[in-house]
Each structure stands twice: as C-alpha cells, then as structure tokens.
Amino acid sequence: MLVDLAWRIARPLLFSLDAERAHHLVLDTLDRWPRLSGALLRGLTPAPPANLQTTLGPLRVPSPLGLAAGLDKDGQAIAAWPALGFGFVEVGTVTPRPQAGNPAPRMFRLVPERGLINRMGFNNAGLPALAERIRALRASGNWPGVPVGANIGKNKDTPNDLAEDDYLANVAGLRGLVDWFTVNVSSPNTPGLRDLQEPERLGRLLRAIVQTASGAPVFLKLAPDLEPTALAEAVDVAMLAGCTGIIATNTTISRPGSSGRLGEAGGLSGAPLWPLAQERIGQVLRAVDGRGPVIGVGGITHPDQAEALLAMGCAGIQVYSGLIFEGPGLPLRILRQLARHKAQARLTGPAA
Numbered sequence: 001m002l003v004d005l006a007w008r009i010a011r012p013l014l015f016s017l018d019a020e021r022a023h024h025l026v027l028d029t030l031d032r033w034p035r036l037s038g039a040l041l042r043g044l045t046p047a048p049p050a051n052l053q054t055t056l057g058p059l060r061v062p063s064p065l066g067l068a069a070g071l072d073k074d075g076q077a078i079a080a081w082p083a084l085g086f087g088f089v090e091v092g093t094v095t096p097r098p099q100a101g102n103p104a105p106r107m108f109r110l111v112p113e114r115g116l117i118n119r120m121g122f123n124n125a126g127l128p129a130l131a132e133r134i135r136a137l138r139a140s141g142n143w144p145g146v147p148v149g150a151n152i153g154k155n156k157d158t159p160n161d162l163a164e165d166d167y168l169a170n171v172a173g174l175r176g177l178v179d180w181f182t183v184n185v186s187s188p189n190t191p192g193l194r195d196l197q198e199p200e201r202l203g204r205l206l207r208a209i210v211q212t213a214s215g216a217p218v219f220l221k222l223a224p225d226l227e228p229t230a231l232a233e234a235v236d237v238a239m240l241a242g243c244t245g246i247i248a249t250n251t252t253i254s255r256p257g258s259s260g261r262l263g264e265a266g267g268l269s270g271a272p273l274w275p276l277a278q279e280r281i282g283q284v285l286r287a288v289d290g291r292g293p294v295i296g297v298g299g300i301t302h303p304d305q306a307e308a309l310l311a312m313g314c315a316g317i318q319v320y321s322g323l324i325f326e327g328p329g330l331p332l333r334i335l336r337q338l339a340r341h342k343a344q345a346r347l348t349g350p351a352a
C-alpha cells in the first residue's frame, strides 16, 4: 500500500523528533491543511472493505475499529481519521477549561518494546474551543460520515467533590454536537481522578451524566489497574446507572516485562500493555454479560489481536499506540483481515 511506503519514509524523520513534537507536527499539519492532507490520505489509502458495518449499542458504525481517545484531544483532524479506515472517532479528553497539562517532556517512546509512556495530564484547549471547532466542521460540510464521540474529564484544579460539575458542563456543552460520551475516570495522570472509580461515587456521577446526556450513549472507560472484583463492581455500577457500554482499557501504571526500563512515571500503552489489557477486557466482558457493548482497547499492534478481541465478544476495538509504531496503514490491515475472514466464514458457514 502507498500509505505504508509513505510511512517507511516518514517514520525515521518522526522518530528522530521528541515524541510530543512529532505528534504535534502531524496533528498541526492535518489541522492547517485539512483539504490537502485529507486528499493525500485518501489518495494513499485504499477504501476500507464495505462488509464490516456493525453496531455499538445504538451507534451504527461502518467498521468495528475506532480511534482511541487522546490522539486527537482537540478534534484537530476529525475529518481525516475515516480516510485511514477508522469507523468511529473519539476526541478528547476534554475539560471544561483549557489546561496546559504536566511539564514536558511527558511522552516517551519505548521503541524496542513498541510501547509509550505518557503523563500528559489532560492538556487540551478546553470545552468552548472543542465545541466551536465541531460546530465549524459541521457547518463546513466536512463532518465525517462516522460517529464521533467526546471523551470527557475534569480540570486538574477541580476537587473531586466538584468533579460532577465538570463532567456535566462537558456534556451540556457538547450535547447535540457529538454522537456519544465516554466518561474518563481512569487516566493515571490527573491526581485523584481514579478515586472516582469508587462504586458509590461512580454511581452518582454516572447517573447524573446519563440524565444530562438526554439519550446520547454514555460509555465508561476503565483502568486496567483495577483488580477483577473492583472492575466487575464498576461495570455493574455503570450498567445500573444507564450507561450504554464499557471501554476497556486505559493505560496502566504497572510496568510489565522490560517496559519499566525508562524509569518514567505515567501510563503505559502499546505492545507491553496487551497481555494485561486482554485479561482485563475478558473480565469486563464477563461482568457486562451481554448488557451492552464492550469496546476493547490496549496494545493492539497486529490484526490478529483485533480479531482476538472481537472473537472474545467485543463489539468494537480502538487503537492509539499501534498507529505510532506500525504506521497509518495499520487500520486498513486490520480491516482487510477482518473482512477476509468474515467472507471466508460466510462461505464455509457456521462450524458444526
């Protein structure tokens, strides 16, 4: 694929830059020249297979593969992602007020391990800027034909006792503009945020969010560092509060294998997260027990892993770090394998 050739040329240049600089270079380019970069991406990337439409609860998606939160925090390139094959796009995490996040450097590549460690701390341009950007994109006629969701969080200086106000402000400000909300109480880089996963607090917060969302689907995103009992409890609380489904998992503060060698604090993602994420996703699927869709995310760098999560029962999957290490051709490679196996399964029929 041409997109892979372009990646082979671009990767050494991007990897010679600091990880966050490379990230901004790509996002700012897509943002500044949307038509040119969109046309280029579409020119380099063949159209995704057409037989992968599915649903994530009430959301109809052209494919089960989505862009995970955090890559396009401010919605700078919403229109570009479907050109790579993504069937749904999650922007954010957004907070009501803009915030700078933690001091840089705060994003680190573990190249041999194909992992990332980040402690960004919800750097984002804030709710009014995201809402304005989405309004402008919708008005321009370039709004993509795939569902777009907003991952919502609280500002760092908002105490947990007032966290609900931040989450509700995000929902009120983006209601009618996005197709779903993801409640982020699982990022490790905002002090105390994960305490919001405690069942009683979580129940109150989610009930208020579901009510304010007025019918828009609400997903809860969970951390892989929750032990199985706490994970199952959080799932129950979410489903009883009226959430549509669960997104599992966020990054981990644990350091499996050799991923601790950098010694940097923050959340680990990418290949080293895969074994833990897969285990936790399995536990989440069992806890949800068919009450709603589960979107699996964490360490997908190869089509086989995407397929494995779908075979386990996930309704959808998301990718972030895999895109950084395997390049922009990864989504299409995943979709082509899914389409091929789906077509083969149809030919051979269900197993006896």
Ligand SMILES: Cc1cc2nc3c(=O)[nH]c(=O)nc-3n(C[C@H](O)[C@H](O)[C@H](O)COP(=O)(O)O)c2cc1C
Residues within 6 Å of the ligand: 068, 069, 070, 071, 073, 092, 093, 107, 116, 118, 120, 122, 151, 184, 187, 221, 249, 250, 251, 268, 269, 270, 271, 273, 297, 298, 299, 300, 318, 319, 320, 321, 322
């Ligand atoms: C640099 C970076 C920033 C991230 N920011 C967010 C975020 O703002 N909100 C969120 O819910 N998840 C965030 N994530 C987590 C991803 O959405 C995803 O859950 C996690 O990285 C595991 O998937 P992956 O291994 O495919 O990257 C971030 C991940 C990375 C690497």
